[in-house]
Each structure stands twice: as structure tokens, then as C-alpha cells.
Amino acid sequence: MPVMRAFVLTAPGAYEVRAVPAPEPAPGEVVVGVERVGVCGTDVEFFTGRMAYLQQGHSAYPMRLGHEWAGRVAAVGDGVDPVWIGRRVMGDTMLGCGTCRRCLRGRHHVCDGRQEVGIRGDRPGALAERLAVPVSSLHVLPDTVDATLGALVEPGGNALRAVQAARLAAADRVLVLGPGTIGLLVALFARAAGTEVHLMGRTDNSLAFARALGFAHVWREGEVPDLPFDAVIDASNAAHLPATALDAVEPGGRVVYVGLAGEPSRIDTRALVLKDVTAVGILSASPGLDATIRAYADGSVDPRPLVAATVGLRQAGPVLAGERPPGAGPGPKFHIDPGLS
CATH class of the missing domain: 3.40.50.720 (NAD(P)-binding Rossmann-like Domain)
Structure with a gap:
């Protein structure tokens, strides 16, 4: 079975970079080769154990964080057009059930039964070399939106x-x-x-x-x-x-x-x-993702200076613990590149 490297949070303040089975795309899903992942305050709350979802039963350790991501589609599951392979994408964090009243009204981001990538419902996140997500959650990134910008679409x-x-x-x-x-x-x-x-x-x-x-x-x-x-x-x-x-x-x-x-x-x-x-x-970026991509693509908003440093999976733990990597810039944001050592 193919394996990949992933950052796994095993308990508050406890983590490992370990070899885990690489995902295979289920029907309706794709597997993305992850190029960049943003670390956000929600991830820090899981790291400290203060995230409310842990007490509410929506999340549990061990877990794989990472919901602000960009990458390239590497494989597709049954029912997914192969034209997706090779496309640069980011993805919606919120994955609604698709059948409830809220989902049917375009409010999947507040669906009671939603999964949240890297956050809720046992849906693994992007702090790994590969990530499986529904094709319906993908948003294509134009050439003018690089990996750094792509991973800033969700907070944007x-x-x-x-x-x-x-x-x-x-x-x-x-x-x-x-x-x-x-x-x-x-x-x-x-x-x-x-x-x-x-x-x-x-x-x-x-x-x-x-x-x-x-x-x-x-x-x-x-x-x-x-x-x-x-x-x-x-x-x-x-x-x-x-x-x-x-x-x-x-x-x-x-x-x-x-x-x-x-x-x-x-x-x-x-x-x-x-x-x-x-x-x-305001909860969730979901209804604003396409407009954010357009703003980044045309240059009317450029958030790249916010990223202080980009580090590898092994530096994710110290960043979550509040450490600033050597040489980091003054910005508040840190990115992880799973391809770095």
C-alpha cells in the first residue's frame, strides 16, 4: 500500500510526522498533491486542546490538521471527469451533506451534518503530502494565483x-x-x-x-x-x-x-x-471563495506579505506552539510546504 508523510496531532501539544497510507479517491472524490497549507488560529486551538469541537464530540485525536490549502489534482475517483487531473486547485473547507434544507438553499457551510476538512467529522486535513476531497469542493486557481495565494483563499x-x-x-x-x-x-x-x-x-x-x-x-x-x-x-x-x-x-x-x-x-x-x-x-469562506480568487488574480488584493515564513512538516509543531522560525518575516501567517524536509 502506498504511504505518505503526514503531520498527526495525537493529543494536546503532542504530535508526530509519520508515514500513513496515501489516500485513494472514493467515487466523486479527487486526490490532490498538496503544495501549501496555512496554519490558522483554529489549528492552534486544536494543538492546545481548547477547540470547542473536541468537547462537543465533533472532533477527536488523533487528527490531521490543515484546511487552508492549495495543490494540484493527482488522481480522480469514479464519476469524476479525468480533465481534473493536473489542475491547480484549492478547496472549500465546509462539506455539507448535500440533502438537507440548508444545503439545498446553498448554505452548506452551516449544515448540521457537515464535515470540515482538517477540523470536524473525521475528515483528514491537508498537513500531508496528499489529500482526498470531493470534486464538488474544488475551486480552480488561475496561473496568476500561486501556491502562496492559493492557500490564502480560504481565510481571504x-x-x-x-x-x-x-x-x-x-x-x-x-x-x-x-x-x-x-x-x-x-x-x-x-x-x-x-x-x-x-x-x-x-x-x-x-x-x-x-x-x-x-x-x-x-x-x-x-x-x-x-x-x-x-x-x-x-x-x-x-x-x-x-x-x-x-x-x-x-x-x-x-x-x-x-x-x-x-x-x-x-x-x-x-x-x-x-x-x-x-x-x-460570519462563519466560513464558502460563499466568498470565487470572488477572493478573482481579487487575488487581478491584483486588487495581494496578501502575500502576510506570510512570514514557509516551512516543512517537521516545523509545523513548533509553529503551532507559537515559535517563529529563524529568519521569519514580520507577518502573522505561517505556511507549510509538505514537500520540504
Whole structure:
């Protein structure tokens, strides 16, 4: 039986790079040769054992992480057109059942019975040399979207959907809370739409990096100027910032929540009502993947500077543990290339 190398998380903080059986494509599936995988906050939560899915029974160790990926189709299963072989692709993380009311209405990303690649439902992730996924989840990458950009489509789709939910006009002003990967992607998409973008963060390094990306309006928490913000997008993991977002937004404006805290957040719904504010929650990149690919392909958004380093499978554990590889740049994102030693 053919084998491949894979990063396997066996318990909180415990992992191995081991030889595992290489996947064979089931009917309706393809096998992708993985070229690049992004490490995200969800992966870190699994590494620390704090991810809620572990307590809810949706996930269990041992598991293979990796849901932000790009690669090339290497094999197809029964019922899949062989024309897919050799195509460069990325894939939707959310795999709905396909038959429930939500799936039939195009909301497979909130299907109760969904699998999530590398996250939920025992669907192995992309931290391996090969990955099996349904052909229906694939999105083709044009030549102008390289492996780095391809692995940034999934987080970019979340950010794009947050900006779309804010319904920003070119003359509007938006405040983005949290200059991490998602917050910076939100800022990039909002800037591409012609919006005046403000970012709020805590650390000198994150604020300096945001300025290096060309964002002039960068503030520490507690120092944001008293300006009318037509929308506020919370891309942080701080439990108190959802309330800050509601306080900061203009009456009649919109607050968008795309970040998740490790404990419950609370807002005063009296303020929500009395300010006539619309609040929107964003889960999943699924409806925004194609538009994100187009934005990367035409260059209107270029998130490549966010990637601080690309390392091999053996360095995935230290990265998940919070270590920055030697020579890493200032960005918040790390990529894994399973082809590296």
C-alpha cells in the first residue's frame, strides 16, 4: 500500500510526522498533491486542546490538521471527469451533506451534518503530502494565483464576506478590530473597495506591520479617535471587543463579527436597538471563495506579505506552539510546504 508523510496531532501539544497510507479517491472524490497549507488560529486551538469541537464530540485525536490549502489534482475517483487531473486547485473547507434544507438553499457551510476538512467529522486535513476531497469542493486557481495565494483563499474568503456584510461604500469609514491575519485581510479588501480603513490593535509589532502595509490610521486600544465609523468589523479573539464594536459604530451602521473568543462575549442589545444597528455574524469562506480568487488574480488584493515564513512538516509543531522560525518575516501567517524536509 502506498504511504505518505503526514503531520498527526495525537493529543494536546503532542504530535508526530509519520508515514500513513496515501489516500485513494472514493467515487466523486479527487486526490490532490498538496503544495501549501496555512496554519490558522483554529489549528492552534486544536494543538492546545481548547477547540470547542473536541468537547462537543465533533472532533477527536488523533487528527490531521490543515484546511487552508492549495495543490494540484493527482488522481480522480469514479464519476469524476479525468480533465481534473493536473489542475491547480484549492478547496472549500465546509462539506455539507448535500440533502438537507440548508444545503439545498446553498448554505452548506452551516449544515448540521457537515464535515470540515482538517477540523470536524473525521475528515483528514491537508498537513500531508496528499489529500482526498470531493470534486464538488474544488475551486480552480488561475496561473496568476500561486501556491502562496492559493492557500490564502480560504481565510481571504472569510475576510471578503465580512467586508461584504459591512456594505461599505467608497466614502465610508470602517474600523477593524484585531490586526491579525483575518483583520489584515479585511483591511486589504476594504481598502480595495475605496473605503477609509482604521485598524485597532494591542502590540507594537502588529501595529507596525499594519503601517508597513500602507495603512495610515492604526491605533492602540483606547486611543481610537472619536470619529463616525459607518461599520466596525471585529476580527479579534478578545471577549470584550464585540461590545467595543457596538459602542464605536455610528447609529444606523453595521457591526460584523468574524472573530471568536475563547469565552462568551456579551453586548448590550439596548444599544443595538437604540442605535438602529445591524449586527452580522460570519462563519466560513464558502460563499466568498470565487470572488477572493478573482481579487487575488487581478491584483486588487495581494496578501502575500502576510506570510512570514514557509516551512516543512517537521516545523509545523513548533509553529503551532507559537515559535517563529529563524529568519521569519514580520507577518502573522505561517505556511507549510509538505514537500520540504
